[in-house]
Amino acid sequence: MMHGTFSILPLRVSGLRFGVRGTELIKGISFELRAGVRTLIIGPNGAGKSLTLRLSHGLIKPTAGEVAWAGGTTDRRRKRHAMVFQRPVMLRRSARANLVHALSLGGLDRSERGRRADEALERFGLGHLADRPARLLSGGEQQRLAIARAWSLRPQVLFLDEPTSALDPASTKAIEEMIEAIHADGVKIVMTTHNMGQARRLGDEVLFLHNGRLLEHTPADEFFAKPRTEEADAFLKGELLH
Amino acid sequence: MDGQGAFVTAINLIVSGDAALAEIVGLSLRVTLSAVFLSCLVGLPAGAALALARFPGRGGVIVVFNSLMGLPPVVAGLVVYLTLSRSGPLGPLALLFTPTAMIIAQTVLITPIIVSLTRSVIEDLWREYEDQLRSLGSSALRAVPTLLWDGRFSLVTVVLAGLGRAMAEVGAVLIVGGNIAGHTRTMTTAIALETARGDLALALGLGIILLSLTLLLNAGAFVSGRVAQRTAG
Numbered sequence: 355m356m357h358g359t360f361s362i363l364p365l366r367v368s369g370l371r372f373g374v375r376g377t378e379l380i381k382g383i384s385f386e387l388r389a390g391v392r393t394l395i396i397g398p399n400g401a402g403k404s405l406t407l408r409l410s411h412g413l414i415k416p417t418a419g420e421v422a423w424a425g426g427t428t429d430r431r432r433k434r435h436a437m438v439f440q441r442p443v444m445l446r447r448s449a450r451a452n453l454v455h456a457l458s459l460g461g462l463d464r465s466e467r468g469r470r471a472d473e474a475l476e477r478f479g480l481g482h483l484a485d486r487p488a489r490l491l492s493g494g495e496q497q498r499l500a501i502a503r504a505w506s507l508r509p510q511v512l513f514l515d516e517p518t519s520a521l522d523p524a525s526t527k528a529i530e531e532m533i534e535a536i537h538a539d540g541v542k543i544v545m546t547t548h549n550m551g552q553a554r555r556l557g558d559e560v561l562f563l564h565n566g567r568l569l570e571h572t573p574a575d576e577f578f579a580k581p582r583t584e585e586a587d588a589f590l591k592g593e594l595l596h
Numbered sequence: 597m598d599g600q601g602a603f604v605t606a607i608n609l610i611v612s613g614d615a616a617l618a619e620i621v622g623l624s625l626r627v628t629l630s631a632v633f634l635s636c637l638v639g640l641p642a643g644a645a646l647a648l649a650r651f652p653g654r655g656g657v658i659v660v661f662n663s664l665m666g667l668p669p670v671v672a673g674l675v676v677y678l679t680l681s682r683s684g685p686l687g688p689l690a691l692l693f694t695p696t697a698m699i700i701a702q703t704v705l706i707t708p709i710i711v712s713l714t715r716s717v718i719e720d721l722w723r724e725y726e727d728q729l730r731s732l733g734s735s736a737l738r739a740v741p742t743l744l745w746d747g748r749f750s751l752v753t754v755v756l757a758g759l760g761r762a763m764a765e766v767g768a769v770l771i772v773g774g775n776i777a778g779h780t781r782t783m784t785t786a787i788a789l790e791t792a793r794g795d796l797a798l799a800l801g802l803g804i805i806l807l808s809l810t811l812l813l814n815a816g817a818f819v820s821g822r823v824a825q826r827t828a829g
């Protein structure tokens with residue numbers, strides 16, 4: 355299933371820099387992301403994983419460099435990429451109403467919103483939660499709902515920022531299955547994680563960041579078997595990196 | 597008349613449903629609730645917009661609204677008096693010494709309270725929601741109704757703060773209303789007048805009603821808020 359008439363991929367990021375009050379946090383990153391492969395962004399805390407996602411998604415503006423989508427999709431309302439955050443933010447309304455709200459922001463007709471919301475809830479087995487107040491759901495349920503919400507927007511690319519880091523193993527498993535299913539739909543997955551087991555399970559390719567720089571962009575099996583840089587090697591061995 | 601005798605007479609006035617008393621209570625509620633309604637109509641969206649907007653001088657605007665929360669009612673009354681008096685800009689409307697003038701004065705008095713407190717509530721909420729809402733494609737302007745609805749439980753307290761201020765104040769309604777019996781006499785102005793004249797029974801009766809009403813409104817808001825919060829999270 356390919357959403358839309360044209361693809362916004364590949365995503366070309368070039369010379370990306372981002373700083374706050376004179377401290378440079380992203381120090382010139384360039385990469386190209388293709389469709390069809392799941393990209394895992396890994397690296398130690400403070401490496402800039404989350405910032406790279408936010409910059410790519412357009413939540414923050416780079417101080418220098420460019421984030422270029424194929425076809426030049428600049429219309430924010432019809433944005434073809436969606437993001438799932440570490441801590442899902444649910445509005446004080448029912449689970450279903452949260453999806454309807456997102457679809458309304460996505461510019462969908464009133465009649466279409468309800469249909470799409472129900473479809474997304476059913477697809478991921480969340481139908482029984484539809485009328486429950488979203489904020490009273492468990493953390494795992496809220497995150498599954500957040501992913502269903504993102505999926506309902508029919509994105510071509512889904513960014514996920516450590517989506518399971520606050521969750522128990524059962525919820526983590528459920529969410530990994532959702533990500534697999536969305537990948538199987540043809541949606542490009544770009545995800546950060548600090549869970550190396552998860553990176554091995556889900557990753558087709560790895561972006562290894564350290565201190566705001568991109569040190570490796572390699573196929574996952576190659577990265578985990580034989581990292582090219584000392585830093586990645588040390589990171590995989592669980593050593594502390596500075 | 598001693599205090600105890602006044603208290604008994606006050607209870608009698610309330611229980612017997614004294615017509616003059618009922619009229620005063622009715623007018624007070626009408627003026628106060630109208631003013632709170634108008635203040636919310638303006639103040640809730642304005643406060644939320646101030647929370648989300650970024651413009652030069654924003655800090656100054658916030659400081660001004662915060663200061664206006666402490667606006668002395670007599671000053672608000674005076675300003676509205678000057679505006680509505682025969683030689684004032686709105687003099688031709690002949691609103692001075694009418695309930696409408698009192699509603700205007702109280703609206704001027706409590707709108708800054710609603711704006712400032714709403715700004716603070718919505719700013720906290722926006723900090724939590726901003727990334728998610730922006731990711732979904734929401735502009736700051738489009739987020740205003742969403743945030744007002746999601747902040748509804750905290751905003752009830754904001755509205756109650758405005759209501760409390762309006763119910764309790766004397767100065768503004770006294771200046772622009774004139775405390776005319778049967779026309780612009782409210783609970784607070786009547787208490788002030790009757791105490792000065794020595795009719796402690798009526799003053800005390802009105803005081804008891806005023807306190808009870810305030811208590812009742814707040815209890816009602818508290819209980820319904822708790823119940824709603826439990827069902828909506």
